[in-house]
Amino acid sequence: MSRTRLVPDPIARLPWRVILLVVAIGAFGQVVLYSAAGGSLQPWALSQGIRFFVLLGAALAISYVPERVWKSSALPAYxxxxxxxxxxxxxxxxxxxxQRWLDVGIRLQPSEFMKPVIVLACARFYDMLPPGETRRFGAIWPAALLIGIxxxxxAKQPDLGTALMVCGGGIIVMFLAGVPMRLFIGGAxxxxxxxxxAFNYVLHDYQRNRVLIFLDPESDPLGTGYHISQSKIAIGSGGLWGKGFLNGTQSHLDYLPEGxxxxxxxxxxxxxxxxxxxxLILAFLLVIRWGVNVGQQATTRFARLTAAGLATTIFFYVAxxxxxxxxxxxxxxxxxxxVSFGSSAQMTVLLCLGILMSIDRQNRRAVRW
Known part of the structure; x- marks a missing residue:
């Protein structure tokens, strides 16, 4: 005798453990922002919380999009x-x-959308290739152009960090698709x-200074190296258990820039x-591990490459x-x-999670059938 389920099947099949873990990370981020503002919801925690739950709702909606839609829209979106x-x-x-934004009624940063889209585009490219063609040169230069353009x-905006993440996401897909290791060694x-x-003729002055400060943090502790010096002081002063909620001094006394x-x-x-x-790091690692497992359980090449690339994109953010x-x-x-205040990274990561949940939903459907 069949029994009526209290929770509809499409909702029950969502990966609720991961969703609750993501909610816990987002809620903890709002607690940190509340403290960073001196014990106030304004100007960061409240707006961050509203955006988080709106974008989480969008990610849950995205999880119902079939894999074939991601596959067909990957290259047009690119x-x-x-x-x-x-x-x-x-x-x-x-x-x-x-110069990173477009004003179209709202301010958009297209480079953020490219982080998941480059993974989708490269996965689609290698999905169209017969497996035996992957090790040939014709399977390498088109992907290199997809990533390089x-x-x-x-990088010209300039936004070197995002450019490196776009390269990283695309290269991971190339590696997992079976491009020969010797080409990666040659590229390195x-x-x-x-x-x-590149250091002398391509990077901007401030980018060169950041590299020099990384190599010698004490060379300009009150100038370019101030951020790093104060950051390490704040982390070290927390000790094992920390100073306690709302008791931080580096951020509350404005010693720590961009806290x-x-x-x-x-x-x-x-x-x-x-x-x-x-x-907090463990929570992120559990989310990333789930994304990798989604790729391992995927039944199609496109889904495997996409899931692995998106999980790696989240890893790059954290690492x-x-x-x-x-x-x-x-x-x-x-x-x-x-955790950080701002909508760009929050949007990108929740978009990645929405696509991963979409692939996970398809995996579960395939197992059930």
Whole structure:
């Protein structure tokens, strides 16, 4: 005898453990922003919370989009975003010395959309190739162009951090698709040879200074190196258990610049300590692990490559930001997703999670049938 289910099947099949984990990360981010504002919902925590739940709702809606829609729209979406990046270069809005936005009634940053779209486009390209063709040169240069064109446009804005993430997402898909390892080794050697030339003739002055400060943090502790110095002081002063909620000094006394955006992890670590930092990192790793598992369980090549690429994109966000605030990498302006104030990274990561949930839904349907 069949029994009526209290929860409709499409809702019951959502990955609720991951969704609740993401909600926990987002809610904790709002707690950190509340503290960063001195114990006030304004100007960061309230607006961040509203955006988070709106975008989470959009991600849940996206999870109902069939895989075939992502497959058919991957390359057209890529073309649209590349056109938008060209328009940014021609008529884009300038803010903080960078030209990264389009004003179309609302302010859009096309480079953020390119992070998941480059994964979809590269996955679609290799999905169209017969597996035996992947190791040939004809399977490499089109993907290199797919990655290189938007990366060059983004780097010119200038936004080196986002350009590197776009390259990373595309290269991961190439690697997983079966491109020979020798080509990656050759590319790494070519990059190491070209790096000094790029450092001297391609990077902007402030970008060169960031690299120099990374190599020698004490060379300009009150100038270019101030962010990193104060960030490490805040993290170290938190100790094992932290100073306690609302008791941080580096952020509350304005010693820590950008304590609510790029360096929000330092704000959090000062108050919640090593234990709080490790728990937050563990939460992100569990979300990323789930995304990798979705790719491993996928039944099509496109879904496998897409899921792995999107999970890697989330990993790059977390790894680059944490390396940056700890002084393990140059400052490149990558926020900590779902925790840092701002809509761009939040939107990108929840879009990635929505597509991953869409693939996961298809995996479950295939197993059930």
């Amino acid at each position: 073309v649209v975003i590349v056109i938008a990046l060209v328009l940014v270069e021609l008529v884009g809005a300038v803010r903080g010395g960078s 938007p990366a060059a446009l983004i 050697l070519a990059l190491s040879i070209a790096a000094p030339i 609510h955006t790029d360096f929000v992890f330092a704000t959090m670590a000062e108050e919640w300590g090593l234990v709080g930092g490790c728990l 680059i930001n944490l390396s940056m605030v700890m002084g393990l990498a140059p400052v490149v302006g990558i926020p900590l997703p779902l």
